[in-house]
Amino acid sequence: MRWQEHSLELLDQRLLPAEEHWLTIEGASGVAQCIRDMVVRGAPAIGISAAYGVALAARGADDRRWREEVHDAIDELAASRPTAVNLFWALEKMKQVLETCNSRDEAIQQLADKAVAIHQEDLAANLTMADLALDFMADTAAGQPFSVLTHCNTGALATGGYGTALGVVRRLHEAGLLKRVFADETRPWLQGSRLTAWELSQDDIPVTLNADGAAAAIMAAGEVRWVIVGADRITANGDVANKIGTYGLAVLARHHNVRFMVVAPSSTVDMSLESGGSIPIEEREGTEVREIRGIQLAPSGVAVFNPVFDVTPASLLDVIVTEKGLVESPDLAGMRSLFR
Structure with missing residues (x-):
């Protein structure tokens, strides 16, 4: 994302x-459409983009109806995707700023400043989480490099940066503790193969791409010590909604005694939901599974089940890492202790 005051530039991740x-x-x-169409994706990046969208709404609003038009824009952005709570968190922050503004000119400046601050705060949170996770994992590494497996894309493309x-993964590499990253391809949008493998290759971090179905064989062979993933929503008991798979x-x-880490900013935590069963799960249309970039892979009329996310119970997690701290063996008590 590149903020240009009068516009937002988005790298088309498709x-x-x-x-x-x-x-x-x-x-x-336009920002809402880009979120719906997956031009921008990843829970933190969606929230940041939406914040910039609100700032653009103020800039393009009518002098007499500016407040109403910005509220309409917030509603449109909120409807773009249902699962990633960062979207609603960022829009609520922007709404709070909007209510303090007394003129369109003030709203233009204040909303833009808040959007930039949300962007910067996300980058700072990423750096803090990387440090916390490194300290936690280094305690068991005994100075020996190890391999990890990841799913979907959770890098700079999906966040405010880093x-x-x-x-x-980047911090492990910088510390000399990373042997290799196994990257699930992540069907059906292939974020692992198109985005994660690309990001890691750009940074000369050793990466091996694998089909999603190969993850079990990789774990069985003892190739990885940790699975590390992001999150789109974390509930009060530690259940996690993340990319399907x-x-x-x-x-x-859990079966192969491989440890499992979830890394997400506190804006991903939704303490208003008691458990993962209450998370709205987005389901997209079947063409995404039947085709890849217009190339047909399945019978055109076959029914498709295409949820974007699934919910991982907290009981299967070893640790949740946020910029506010860690929750080991997450449960309701541990989450409440950190996120009162």
């Missing part, structure tokens, strides 16, 4: 790694 193409967005409706789970990885990890 085209990576074949093409690096930036889109210039000048209004909130990354959540991939931020931890995460739940299966957690089951595999």
